[in-house]
Amino acid sequence: MSFKDLQLNKPILKALAETGYQSPTLVQERTIPLVLAKKDVIASAQTGTGKTAAFALPILQLLFDHQDESKKTKKIRALIVSPTRELAIQIAQNFKTYSAYTNLKTIVIFGGASIDPQIDLLRKGVDIVIATPGRLLDLHKQDQINLDYIEILVLDEADLMLDMGFIDDVSKIERLCPEEKQVLLFSATMPYKVEQLANSILKSPERIEVTPTSSVAKNVSQVLYYVPKQHKIELCLHLLRNTIKGNILIFRRTKFGVEKLEQTLIKNGYKVESFHGDKTQSDRQAALNKFKHGEANILIATDVAARGIDIHELDAVINFDIPNVPETYVHRIGRTGRAEHYGNSYSFCSADEKTYIKSIQQLINLQIPVEEDHPYPLDPKAKPIIHTSKKTGSKHKKGRKGKGSKSKKKRWY
Template sequence: MNFQELNLIDPIRRAISEAGYTSATPIQQSAIPHVLEGKDVLGCAQTGTGKTAAFAIPTLQNLQNKPGTGGIRALVLTPTRELAIQIGENFATYSKYLSLSHLVIFGGVPQGKQVQQLKKGVDILVATPGRLLDLYQQGFIKLTKVEVLVLDEADRMLDMGFVHDVKRILEKLPVKRQTLFFSATMPPAIRKFAGSILKTPAEVSVTPVSSTAQTVSQSVYFVDKNEKADLLIRLFSDNTVNRSLVFTRTKHGADKLAKRLGKKGIGAAAIHGNKSQNARQRALEDFKSCKINVLIATDIAARGIDIDQLPHVINYELPNVPETYVHRIGRTGRAGNNGVAISFCDAEERVDLKNIQKLIGFNMQVVKTPA
């Protein structure tokens, strides 16, 4: 189904078109109409299936079409900092031509900047439960105007011990609201919890992607975090790799790596949500025409990128969601061509690697780091 068929307003259609979105994924086709109608939704979908757009796009449209009275109008709860950042980047992309503001808050960092943003006012708040409750208790957050609640990755949230925090947050929200509940799995405990907070929900589900193409050779280097850039430079210098799509977790990381490679004479460009559409398009065209050999992207910016005969995908930083890995390396080895997927894994990413290998069903070949 084309996004044009989903009754989206022009500013959103324009924003998602510029981001490279054309066809809606199954979860988007199923969920967006229900959300636009104001229904509660119970969704079973892994990250990597387009789930964030399935709740973010229609929520933005509903808020834009209905004037607010000030205060936080939509609250998105998610278990980890990485997911919160990724969701925030999605909201930034889809709301490019809207008058709505959003903010991402999470723990583990000083709260000063987050508090400053909250004081300015925000329409959509993406938060991890602990930091949300902390700032709420300090009086920096009011939840009385929330119209939409999204619980994302609900099973992970409960597995990570956030169930009591989530229940405390629910007590502070208006009873009359739209609730969107997404979980990768739906065991009895999760379904019971969903049933306690949803009102006659529409149920949507999709089968997660879990397999990688046979045409893609997959390997991993174990390397210290601060030595990843040097390893990447060596691989290009000794022609182990050539044209490559390189994935980083953050926009800042993409920019920093592009500059580092450029100083070593390796043609590289970064694309992410902070780049203008013209800059992203120019970088993509330069890469396709082989003017540069390295395109460095965040996951959201890479959506819509379709490159014929891409020889290499490099996971400079492993994704913390296994399905994202499958989507990343699916950009090489297409149409019967052979492809190579290389991952860099530091000590903090060992758990991510283990989860990825569990999903794909085998252990990647370990390559010794060159001296």
């Protein structure tokens, strides 16, 4: 099948041809006709399946008739809500690429950047807004954005919005839009709360499932290292010196963990950048650019930050901390081995993370091969280390008198 078979118009096909895309991916093939038929859609599809184009292309086609209105009279007719700044920017870039030969105007709005330039862009007239929930609601509170004319609402990465605590904001945004609208919900996984949200806001939706979330990319080799928690950094250095080469993405659970590992690797002469939620937008973008342009070959990130990163030709993923949500493991290692490339994933499991590995293996229905030949093996009987503080009380026995006063038998009477 080609994009022509999907009833897309010439200006969109021309822009697509320039990107070099020849034929639609599975999620695009299934989603585009449904969106063009103005159906509500729930799509379960992971990052890297081409899902942005699956909603961007038909939205541009549906809005094409409104494009010749003058800028001042343009109304926002499509709203895409995205959990992170990086994802929002990436989606906006895709919309701008595909709409190159139309007069449709797209803008992206997100927190962590000045609000005034975003207000100026909104005032100039715009057809499509891509936004993170917090900034969108701020602009609405200030009466700077009008959602009364929304025809299509897209909720992208709904499961991540749930993880980040945005689900109530998303419900609020949906209520600010007109009741009669088309809703498209995309989510890599379908937890109960996302299902609940979908049931409350979508009308007779069509369901699309592309590659169940439990399936792991075929092009990724996985290996598991059991290692004491206190030796993970040494194991990481050992593997970087001897085994793992190329562009590497390392996942840590916390921002503190990211920074600690970054400092250690820099001291050992590695070119490293880091990426987490506390960094400003410009710092995050700079880190990503350095990694993409080869100025650093190691990027250390938390899961929330990494979900929006689009990196091609990633050689390896290291799970420095094992995720406690099994689906997160699938997302992480799916960052490598994309588009016919081969990739490797290395997971470091300490005694207290063994239950996480068990859940992951049940989900992916696969026993991850264990590498026992390394310098920091974990004792099979090792129990997780539980740090307890020693009780520090007074060394004196209870009572009002010390030893000295008790030895003086003389009384004053």
